[in-house]
Amino acid sequence: MNPIVQSSPLHLSENQGKWVGYIIRRERQRRSMTQTFLAAELGFGMSAISSIEAGNAYANIVRTMRLLQKLEIAPGLSIEAIMAQQSIHAMLNRAPQTRVKPTVLIRPASFQPRFSYLPVVADKAFDMPDQAL
Incomplete structure (x- = not known):
């Protein structure tokens, strides 16, 4: 295959042709x-x-373009959606298949939050930020 055509963002693979067929079939149905x-x-x-x-x-x-037009499917948007879908699948396939065990934090009943580490921004409870300065 020509490397220029292969690297072109407009090159449509066989898989993309299947996606176009799928979109057409779903819209027809x-x-x-x-x-x-x-x-x-x-x-x-x-x-x-x-x-x-x-x-x-x-x-x-x-014929494909005439069919897309008849079904009122925008070809450009369909191709963009297909390329995005393929990118997502490619990323998912490259991601390591690991399971993450959920961590459960248990807070003791005696836990009392302390807010002394927060900066004081107002002297009274209902002060507005611009009045606290």
Whole structure:
């Protein structure tokens, strides 16, 4: 693969194509539309819709863009959301898999908090900060 294309922030991986397909499928289902209905509306075969939803969104980018437009999905925002999602997954996968045991602090009944370490900012309880000086 061309290293310039690979390092470009606009390069879309196969995984991102699957995310686009997932977004399209979820929106289609949310709108109670069938693949057959969308294919008829857009003038291409149902297999094209199925292929895009299966993750082959970049096999025919023109059809994918028409499908996004029909479902009123902003392509730019979708790509940004997908890239953010991938960044989160990458960070989670790099994080060490450790379990943190919760610490429970038990305060004895005789505990009396002491506030002598706090600076005095007012002489009376209801003094305003600007009046205390």
